[in-house]
Amino acid sequence: DIQMTQSPSSLSASVGDRVTITCRASQRISSYLNWYQQKPGKAPKLLIYAASSLQSGVPSRFSGSGSGTDFTLTINSLQPEDFATYYCQQTYSTPRTFGQGTKVEIK
Amino acid sequence: QVQLQESGPGLVKPSETLSLTCTVSGGSINSASYYWSWVRQPPGKGLEWIGYVYYTGSTNYNPSLKSRVTISVDTSKNQFSLKVISVTAADTAVYFCARDSVGSYSWFDPWGQGTLVTVSS
Numbered sequence: 001d002i003q004m005t006q007s008p009s010s011l012s013a014s015v016g017d018r019v020t021i022t023c024r025a026s027q028r029i030s031s032y033l034n035w036y037q038q039k040p041g042k043a044p045k046l047l048i049y050a051a052s053s054l055q056s057g058v059p060s061r062f063s064g065s066g067s068g069t070d071f072t073l074t075i076n077s078l079q080p081e082d083f084a085t086y087y088c089q090q091t092y093s094t095p096r097t098f099g100q101g102t103k104v105e106i107k
Numbered sequence: 108q109v110q111l112q113e114s115g116p117g118l119v120k121p122s123e124t125l126s127l128t129c130t131v132s133g134g135s136i137n138s139a140s141y142y143w144s145w146v147r148q149p150p151g152k153g154l155e156w157i158g159y160v161y162y163t164g165s166t167n168y169n170p171s172l173k174s175r176v177t178i179s180v181d182t183s184k185n186q187f188s189l190k191v192i193s194v195t196a197a198d199t200a201v202y203f204c205a206r207d208s209v210g211s212y213s214w215f216d217p218w219g220q221g222t223l224v225t226v227s228s
Contacts, residue, residue: 001170034214043203043218044154050212087154091213095169096144096156 002026002090006099012107019075021102023088028068032092035064035073038101039084047086048073078104109134111204111219119198119226125191129204129219136185137162142207143187144215145178147200155200159207160187194226 003026013019023033031051036044046055048064051071061076075082083106088099115127129143136143142159149155158168160178168176172191180187191198201223205215 032212036215043205043221044215045218046214046216049214049216055216089154089215091207094156094167095171096207096215098154098156100153 001095002029002093002097004088004090004097004099006086006088006102008102009100010103010105012105013078014107015078015080017078017107019078019082019104021073021086021088021104023066023071023073023099025069025071025090025092029090029092031067032090033064033066033071034089034091035062036087036089037082037084038087044087075104080106109206109217111206111217113202113204113219113222115222115224117223117225119194119224120228121195121226122193125189125194125198125224125226127189127202127204127222127224129187129189131185131187131206135182136180136187137182140209142167142209142213143178143180144205144207145189146203146205146215146218148203148221149197149200157189157202161209196226198224199226200224 005024033051035048038044052064063074085101085103110132112130119125144159145157160180175192177190201221203221205218
């Protein structure tokens with residue numbers, strides 16, 4: 001199985017901050033990397049697919065980058081509605097695997 | 108747009124079988140473009156992919172659960188289902204169904220709202 005490791009596990013930030021979350025794969029996965037946002041009691045929501053493509057309807061302050069083993073999700077100018085947990089996911093191979101999540105909290 | 112909705116018992120006894128159904132609306136499950144996946148999330152923990160089914164009935168399971176899991180599809184009802192046998196407390200989780208795209212790149216979208224299944228006597 002491909003292991004996905006996110007860092008940090010949690011962070012505190014203020015509205016307007018720029019936030020960066022990283023995801024590392026245990027082997028090369030090209031750009032087969034997605035990012036999801038999950039709020040308490042809700043299903044995950046797709047933000048970024050294929051490492052850097054913004055899902056329709058997702059604000060442009062979200063962006064993704066990376067290829068191979070190292071990936072980044074960036075949120076420019078954090079908004080109140082962005083406080084949530086973020087997961088990366090690889091779809092290079094099965095089993096599909098997720099990172100352990102990064103919780104973005106209000107400072 | 109396509110919507111998914113999970114249904115099934117919220118409480119299952121240890122050693123019994125967990126059974127859930129996902130109903131797809133706004134689109135056909137009988138499509139060569141998608142896999143139909145199940146994902147679970149234990150309380151306070153991360154996401155675990157369980158497996159997927161294709162409209163033909165072919166399946167792919169997470170090896171960690173493969174011996175206890177069956178995913179099937181009913182194209183006439185536009186539904187797919189999950190069965191987990193011999194459940195224990197470790198199977199307590201929110202279970203989500205999701206559409207997984209076939210092709211060069213794939214992602215999960217949309218997702219159902221999720222349903223909590225508790226394993227307890």
